[in-house]
Structure formats: structure tokens, C-alpha cells
Amino acid sequence: MLPLIRTEIVEKKRWVTSEDFLTGIAVSQSIPGSIAINTAVFVGNKVAGIPGALSAAFGAILPSFTAIVLVAVFFLRFRELTVVQNFMRGATPAIVALLAAAVLDVGKSALKGFTVIIITAALFLLLIYFHLHPVFALLISAALGLLLGRRR
Amino acid sequence: MFFQLLLTFAKIGVFAFGGGSATIPLIQNEIVNGLHWLSAKEFLELIAIAELTPGPIAVNSATFVGYKLAGVGGAIVATLGVCLPSIILVLIAMLLLQKFAANIWTDKIVRGLRPAVVALIAAAAYSIAAEGISDIKGIIIAVVGFSVLMTHKLNPILVLVLAGVAGIIVYL
Numbered sequence: 001m002l003p004l005i006r007t008e009i010v011e012k013k014r015w016v017t018s019e020d021f022l023t024g025i026a027v028s029q030s031i032p033g034s035i036a037i038n039t040a041v042f043v044g045n046k047v048a049g050i051p052g053a054l055s056a057a058f059g060a061i062l063p064s065f066t067a068i069v070l071v072a073v074f075f076l077r078f079r080e081l082t083v084v085q086n087f088m089r090g091a092t093p094a095i096v097a098l099l100a101a102a103v104l105d106v107g108k109s110a111l112k113g114f115t116v117i118i119i120t121a122a123l124f125l126l127l128i129y130f131h132l133h134p135v136f137a138l139l140i141s142a143a144l145g146l147l148l149g150r151r152r
Numbered sequence: 153m154f155f156q157l158l159l160t161f162a163k164i165g166v167f168a169f170g171g172g173s174a175t176i177p178l179i180q181n182e183i184v185n186g187l188h189w190l191s192a193k194e195f196l197e198l199i200a201i202a203e204l205t206p207g208p209i210a211v212n213s214a215t216f217v218g219y220k221l222a223g224v225g226g227a228i229v230a231t232l233g234v235c236l237p238s239i240i241l242v243l244i245a246m247l248l249l250q251k252f253a254a255n256i257w258t259d260k261i262v263r264g265l266r267p268a269v270v271a272l273i274a275a276a277a278y279s280i281a282a283e284g285i286s287d288i289k290g291i292i293i294a295v296v297g298f299s300v301l302m303t304h305k306l307n308p309i310l311v312l313v314l315a316g317v318a319g320i321i322v323y324l
Contacts, residue, residue, distance in 0.1 A: 003171035015246065027249065028242065031238055032167060032169045033165060033168050033234075033237065033239075034210070037208070037211070037238060038238055041239050041243065048244070053239065053242075057235060064212055064215070065207070065211075065227070068201070068215040069227055071205055072201070074216075075218075083210070085175055087316035088196070088259050089290070089317050089319045090316045090317065090318045090320065090322070091316040092196050092285070092292040093285050093294035093313030094297040094314075095200060095203055095280055095284070096280050096295030096298075097295075097296075097298035097301055097315075098295045098311065099274075100277050101276075102273050103273050103277060106266075110267075110269070110270060111270060114209050116267055120270050123271035124254070124275055125265060125276050128278055131161060133181060134177040134181055135178065137171060137196075137205065137270075137271060138167055138268045141262045141264055141265050145262075145265065145266075146260050146264060147262040150261055
């Protein structure tokens with residue numbers, strides 16, 4: 001996704017410099033929400049202020065919005081069909097596979113050090129067995145990051 | 153209804169750290185357990201559709217839930233709700249960035265969030281497995297899907313579609 005945005009914004013349109021684009025990515029990653037939309041807001045604001053930011057966000061959201069509404073129209077009409085139900089029964093285990101792969105993928109780069117792995121495991125168990133609210137998982141994790149984050 | 157959609161998804165938007173999948177437990181918490189807008193089964197369908205369609209999971213979920221509950225107007229309001237917090241936060245961050253580099257502090261928080269992001273994705277995998285894998289066929293699809301994803305750089309959407317087609321065949 002990011003190389004695609006970069007080619008379009010930095011090389012073709014020359015809206016922002018390569019350096020500004022990197023700052024934009026850094027800002028986008030440290031803020032909740034999708035990186036694509038956040039980067040759009042960053043670039044839009046750089047180029048044309050708040051109206052630019054809003055237009056860029058609108059542009060980033062519109063394609064998937066349209067796609068979901070179209071899918072929803074058809075899905076909600078045909079969801080009772082056996083074919084659709086069985087498609088979902090097959091797709092659901094694959095989502096589990098997708099998420100498990102994401103855990104390994106993100107985990108490999110994000111979880112370095114014993115403490116971090118223990119924190120992750122503890123949060124997982126709290127989420128599963130004690131129904132810890134997901135927001136608390138984020139808050140606890142961020143607080144521990146501030147307390148224990150000595151590196152750099 | 154519209155106002156509650158806006159508010160609920162704005163709440164989800166504020167905590168949508170780490171891209172898409174880490175938001176799944178929060179969406180489940182709000183939409184299924186809290187407000188009972190969707191049943192457990194409808195939630196699985198929501199995630200499948202959100203993952204099958206290009207675009208961020210949180211935004212896709214908002215659009216779908218909004219549409220399901222209140223038509224196109226609902227879809228617009230919910231999508232707006234989930235996107236507004238991050239739009240506002242990016243603009244604020246850009247203002248602050250010009251005045252001082254708040255990098256060290258935010259960097260620690262962002263690094264600190266990583267364990268939670270991984271734990272949340274793992275928790276999403278666990279609860280979807282508990283709800284959505286009920287027999288040996290499902291286990292096989294999950295294991296094959298996982299092996300394929302780990303060994304080949306296949307497009308996730310393609311893997312989901314193939315698994316769905318496999319579902320049509322094996323559950324016939």
C-alpha cells in the first residue's frame with residue numbers, strides 16, 4: 001500500500017517531498033486509524049490546508065465505502081442461501097488463519113525481548129479468560145511502554 | 153439511531169491502533185456484547201465481509217454495520233464516525249509537530265502499544281476460531297490456509313475466496 005501511495009504522491013504528483021512523506025508515515029503510524037487515510041489527511045493538509053485534508057480523506061474512503069455498500073446490498077439479500085452460508089463457513093476458518101499469520105508477522109518484528117513477550121501473553125490471557133476490555137489492554141500496554149521503555 | 157452509530161464508531165475510531173485486525177475485539181465488544189446490534193453469527197459474517205473487501209477493517213465494518221442497521225445514511229454516518237477521530241488527531245499532530253518534536257514521548261507509547269496490538273489480534277483469532285470452527289473440515293481449512301499464508305505471499309483476499317469456495321464444496 002505505502003509504495004503505491006509514495007509513487008503517486010511523491011514521484012508523479014510531486015505534492016510533498018520525500019522527507020515530508022516519511023514524516024507523514026511516522027505521524028500516520030502513531031495515530032489510531034488506517035495508515036492510508038491518515039497519510040491522505042497529512043498530504044491533503046500539507047498541500048491545501050483543512051479543505052485539502054478533508055478532500056483527501058474523502059477520496060481515500062470512497063472506494064472501499066462503495067465496495068462495502070454494494071457487497072452489503074447483495075449479501076443481505078442472499079445471506080439465507082445455502083451457497084452463501086457454506087461460503088461463509090469455509091471463509092471463517094481462513095480468517096482465523098489470516099489473523100494467526102498476522103500475529104506471527106507483527107510479533108516477529110514487534111516483540112523483541114522477554115518482558116515484551118510476557119506482557120503480550122499476559123494481555124492475551126486477560127482478554128480471553130477475564131474479558132478484559134480491549135481499551136484497557138491498549139492503556140495498560142501504553143503505560144508499561146512509558147514505564148519500561150528505556151531504549152532510546 | 154444515527155447519533156448512536158456516529159458515537160459508537162467514533163469510540164472505535166479513537167482506539168483503532170495498529171491497523172485493522174487489532175480493532176476486531178473492540179468492535180465485538182461494542183457491537184455484539186454491548187449494544188447487541190449483531191448476533192455472534194452475524195459478527196462472523198461482518199468480519200468475513202470486512203476482510204474480503206479491500207480497505208481498512210475498522211472502516212469496512214463501520215460501513216457494513218451502518219448500512220445493515222440504517223441503510224445508506226447509516227453507512228455514511230458510521231463511516232464518518234470511525235474516521236473523524238483519526239482525521240482530527242492527524243491535524244492536531246501536524247500542528248504540534250511544527251512547534252516541537254514530541255517524538256520521544258509518542259515513540260515510547262507507540263512501542264508500548266505493540267504487545268497490546270499483537271495480543272488483540274491473537275484474541276480475535278481465538279474468539280473467531282471458538283465461534284466459527286465447529287468441525288474437522290473447518291480445522292483443515294484453517295491449517296491449510298495458515299500454511300499457505302506462511303509459505304507463499306498470496307493475497308489474503310484470494311485465500312479467503314478460495315476457502316469460501318472450498319466451503320461450498322465440502323459442506324454441500
